[in-house]
Amino acid sequence: xKGDARPIGVFDSGMGGLTVLRALTVRxxxxxxxxxxDTARLPYGTKSADTxxxxxxxxxxxxxxxxxxxxxxxxNTASAVALKALAEALSPVPVIGVIEPGARASIAAxxxxxxxxxxxxxxxxGGAYARAIAALRGDVRIVQQxxxxxxxxxxEGWADxxxxxAAAEYYLGPLFAGPSxxxxxxxxxxxxxxxxxxxxxxxxxxxxxxxxxxxxADAVAEALAGNGLASQGDDSAPTRFxxxxxxxxxxxxxxxxxxxxxxxxxxELVDLRSL
Ligand code: DGL
Numbered sequence: 001x002k003g004d005a006r007p008i009g010v011f012d013s014g015m016g017g018l019t020v021l022r023a024l025t026v027r028x029x030x031x032x033x034x035x036x037x038d039t040a041r042l043p044y045g046t047k048s049a050d051t052x053x054x055x056x057x058x059x060x061x062x063x064x065x066x067x068x069x070x071x072x073x074x075x076n077t078a079s080a081v082a083l084k085a086l087a088e089a090l091s092p093v094p095v096i097g098v099i100e101p102g103a104r105a106s107i108a109a110x111x112x113x114x115x116x117x118x119x120x121x122x123x124x125x126g127g128a129y130a131r132a133i134a135a136l137r138g139d140v141r142i143v144q145q146x147x148x149x150x151x152x153x154x155x156e157g158w159a160d161x162x163x164x165x166a167a168a169e170y171y172l173g174p175l176f177a178g179p180s181x182x183x184x185x186x187x188x189x190x191x192x193x194x195x196x197x198x199x200x201x202x203x204x205x206x207x208x209x210x211x212x213x214x215x216x217a218d219a220v221a222e223a224l225a226g227n228g229l230a231s232q233g234d235d236s237a238p239t240r241f242x243x244x245x246x247x248x249x250x251x252x253x254x255x256x257x258x259x260x261x262x263x264x265x266x267x268e269l270v271d272l273r274s275l
Contacts, residue, residue, distance in 0.1 A: 003232035007032040007240075008220065009063030010072045013044040013055075014155055015250065016191030017074030018257035020098065021239070023213035024072065027221055030231045033239045034066050037254070038272065040244035043151050045120020045189070049081040052122060056082040058272040060090055062242065069229050072220055073097045076188050076212075077120045080128035094223050099123075101219045102186055102212030103132035107140070109208040110184040114141045116175050119188030121146040129188050143182060147171045147192070154191035157256045160198055168195070168202040176203050187211040194256055241267040 008028075010021050014037045021035050036059055038044075044052045056078040060071055071090060073079045078086075079097030087095045106115045117129045124146040133142055150171075153164045176182070185207050187193055193211045200209060224230040243250040247267035254262045 004069055004229045005032065005231050005233055006067055006069040007034045008070045008072060009034050009036070009060070009066065009068030010074050011036040011038065011056075011059045011063060012075040012190055013037070013077065014039045014042040014151075014191070015254045015257045016151070016154065016189060018254055019190050019193045019211065020072065020074035020213045020216055022258050023217040024220060025239070027214070027217035028224070030233055031224075032231070032237045034063060034068060034242070035239055036062060036242040036270070037250060038244050039246065039250060042155065043120065043148065044075060044077040045122045045148050045151055047122065049122065049126065052078055053082040053085050055272070056086055057089060058275045060086055060095075061275040062270060062272055064090065064093065066240075069093065070220065070223065071095045072216065074190050074216070076102070076190060077122045080123045080126045094227055094229075096216065096220050096223055098190065098212040098216050099128050099132050099188075101215035102188060102210065103129060103136055105210040105212060105215045106133060106184050106186045107136050109210050110140065110182075112180065112183045113137075113139055114180065114182040115143075115184045115186060116182040117142060117144045117186040117188045118147045118150070118171065118192065119144070120151060121148050123188055129186060141182070143175060145171055145175055147189070150195055151189065151191045154194050155253065157194075157253050159194050159256065164195055164198040165201065168198045172199065172202050176207065182207070184208045184210060238266060242270045243267055244270060244272055
């Protein structure tokens, strides 16, 4: 009995979702994954909710055509504005976003009930994190800061450069300067975990940085079990990658996010515009 051997589809505007894929492959070693990075249309974070929704629907159509049994929206911006539309469009295929798991992780981490959220412009504007955190615990103080330039720095692979430190100081210095600063910082964009070194240097070691990768992997494990979709096999196939621009760049820069080399031969160029 091999359970359900179909792959799980994971997508993001670019390579940021690879930080989620990394956690998924560790947590679910028997599953197969298909990853799509919509690199030609990145960033999503500066675009309107309607545009992001349209892009996300096209991305999931490609994943469905690949026969996925579940979709993980490894992009906070798309999770914030499109999760409901995606769940409706893909039903009965389950769709898991990253906002709720990230909110859970932040609640588990805070000791002083004060949480800062950094994300893209679109995620902050929609207020999805503030709502998700408040729904879990009403007595938490939440401050939010859009950090859109972090997306470009991360896509460049500029983890620890002076430019990244300067951007971190600009965005985060004021947020943590007050008399009782937040003790928890949510990396509310899947690109941000690769900038952890620079971010921690600016906010100080007492602040807990949380991202949604591991809690999302837990949520996916639960949903697989709950829907009878888990694979029981031990013959996990290599992940297949799709990118909407330059497979070569995807493979080269993507390894910073995934934490292991990506063979360019496993990255296929796709065009989502007609889907
Ligand atoms: N990685 C994405 C997120 O989690 C979006 C980055 C972007 O495309 O602006 O929000």
